[in-house]
Amino acid sequence: MPVDKVTQVAQTKPLHGEIPVYAQYTFGIAGEKFFRELKDNGRLMGVKCPECNLIYVPPRIYCERCFSELTEWLEIPNRGVVHTFTVSHIDLDGNRLKEPVIVALVKFDGVYGGLVHRLGRVEADKVSIGMPVEMVLKSKTKRVGSILDIDYFKPV
Amino acid sequence: MQRRVAIIGIGYTPFRPITPELSFKEMMFEAAQRAYEDAGVCPRRDIDAFVTCEEDFTHGRSIFNIHMPDNIGAVLKRIHTLPADGIYGLADAYMLINTGLVDVMAVESHSKASNMLTPNYLVAHAMDPVYNKPLAYNPYFIAGMEMNRFLCETGTTEEQCALVAVKNKANALLNPQAAYGDRITLDDVLDSEMMFHPLSRLEMSAPADGGIVMVLACEEKAYALSDRPVWVRGVGWCSDAPSLETRDWGKAVYAQLAGDMAYRVAGIGNPRLEIDFAEVDDTFAYKELQHLEALRLCRPGEAGLMVEEGGTLRDSELPVNVSGGSLGVGRLDEATGLQKVLEVVIQLRGEAGSRQLDDVQVGLAQSWRGLPANSGAVAILSNE
Numbered sequence A: 001m002p003v004d005k006v007t008q009v010a011q012t013k014p015l016h017g018e019i020p021v022y023a024q025y026t027f028g029i030a031g032e033k034f035f036r037e038l039k040d041n042g043r044l045m046g047v048k049c050p051e052c053n054l055i056y057v058p059p060r061i062y063c064e065r066c067f068s069e070l071t072e073w074l075e076i077p078n079r080g081v082v083h084t085f086t087v088s089h090i091d092l093d094g095n096r097l098k099e100p101v102i103v104a105l106v107k108f109d110g111v112y113g114g115l116v117h118r119l120g121r122v123e124a125d126k127v128s129i130g131m132p133v134e135m136v137l138k139s140k141t142k143r144v145g146s147i148l149d150i151d152y153f154k155p156v
Numbered sequence B: 001m002q003r004r005v006a007i008i009g010i011g012y013t014p015f016r017p018i019t020p021e022l023s024f025k026e027m028m029f030e031a032a033q034r035a036y037e038d039a040g041v042c043p044r045r046d047i048d049a050f051v052t053c054e055e056d057f058t059h060g061r062s063i064f065n066i067h068m069p070d071n072i073g074a075v076l077k078r079i080h081t082l083p084a085d086g087i088y089g090l091a092d093a094y095m096l097i098n099t100g101l102v103d104v105m106a107v108e109s110h111s112k113a114s115n116m117l118t119p120n121y122l123v124a125h126a127m128d129p130v131y132n133k134p135l136a137y138n139p140y141f142i143a144g145m146e147m148n149r150f151l152c153e154t155g156t157t158e159e160q161c162a163l164v165a166v167k168n169k170a171n172a173l174l175n176p177q178a179a180y181g182d183r184i185t186l187d188d189v190l191d192s193e194m195m196f197h198p199l200s201r202l203e204m205s206a207p208a209d210g211g212i213v214m215v216l217a218c219e220e221k222a223y224a225l226s227d228r229p230v231w232v233r234g235v236g237w238c239s240d241a242p243s244l245e246t247r248d249w250g251k252a253v254y255a256q257l258a259g260d261m262a263y264r265v266a267g268i269g270n271p272r273l274e275i276d277f278a279e280v281d282d283t284f285a286y287k288e289l290q291h292l293e294a295l296r297l298c299r300p301g302e303a304g305l306m307v308e309e310g311g312t313l314r315d316s317e318l319p320v321n322v323s324g325g326s327l328g329v330g331r332l333d334e335a336t337g338l339q340k341v342l343e344v345v346i347q348l349r350g351e352a353g354s355r356q357l358d359d360v361q362v363g364l365a366q367s368w369r370g371l372p373a374n375s376g377a378v379a380i381l382s383n384e
Ligand SMILES: [Zn+2]
Pocket: A049, A050, A051, A052, A053, A054, A063, A064, A065, A066, A067, A068
């Protein structure tokens, strides 16, 4: 018996569905410490791998290069440079943004890694790779222990 | 024991923007049926093991790989399922046959992207849930940032990137299976909507549906079953750091190391001389250039110049993405890499019709797993 194929789009009837998946994301040892310092003291913290002489931001308890356990914490200056950036014109739903957002990877002096965040108080056409920027935090009462406790990075 | 491994059968459904008439399981069945016919094998009798490559959430389901065996003839047989690009499945089949564990194996991957109503969210939920996801940006910002850094480090221009899109969409016009063939100009690309500066809309591949199945066999079975085996001479794969913060933003290190491994396995010392043509990942136009450099198919920093001088056109010394690539064929989720392998096989068999390349013996296929991943695989194939 041959397979009869559908020849009319009107005869195709997709069933719509969704997956309600909810989860908690634990910060872990390194994340707890990083966000507690950010929230309570407005400080950026990193972790050093003495083997590789690398400082990790975001911090972690292991080195991705040599697999050492990392325990040496240190404060990171809140000024860095734009390693790369984009001007995003599209939101998560695929619609064009009225106000494009400038997203950047900010690297800190001597640090392996950095932070992905938005740039503020600057026009898109004034941003360049290598531009010095500094962290702007939300006021202490508004900080909850989240990457959004950082409001944005602004040009120095 | 080291045994040679050949691709002896290929089957695929056309790559289309939408496929409303088939379920993904029927699409897999059709591709498998064609591959087994092409190889002259019965899956129930002749195929020892199977591997499939896809991600369940792209199908709006969870743990969906339990539903893989029946539609490709693998029930009560050995099957393993990878949440990875199809070239990883090809590498698995290569290893299992090469080491003598199985003689004949099928590799499957497909895309049913048109069923996914919220594709951006799929990518967004793949990002680090603590450091990145709360920012709630459209995750393609990663591509814009990567392109910007690549341009900065290499001096490649936006025009050179745009030329990749012009070339690949034109190539796709000669590929009857490609969904997005088009005759466009450099200005069309540069004037298309700015999405994630400096990445414009026509430099981003659009999704397509399609299923691909391949049958691989050891040398003895390959000669018994096929009069046109295509040999898998080398495979390689690699993952760079997954985090956005520590990965390399200018270079495709994963592709460089995957290529180095594949070249070593294949015994290739000088890729520029020994590779006749390549299908490399072009999910975004700049990615083709970044990957050509990583794979040492041009001098460092010169991929843009090479494209500008026509050095990757279909009649040049190194035709790149003659199938149309992902920009011309459509991006096929985890089947993206297998589409590149497929084109290499078709070319090496001499079955590419009006897009057939003259006198080709060795082809390279390379995949990148797509956003936000930082990993990929390489396969080197030969008809000798
Ligand atoms: Zn280390």
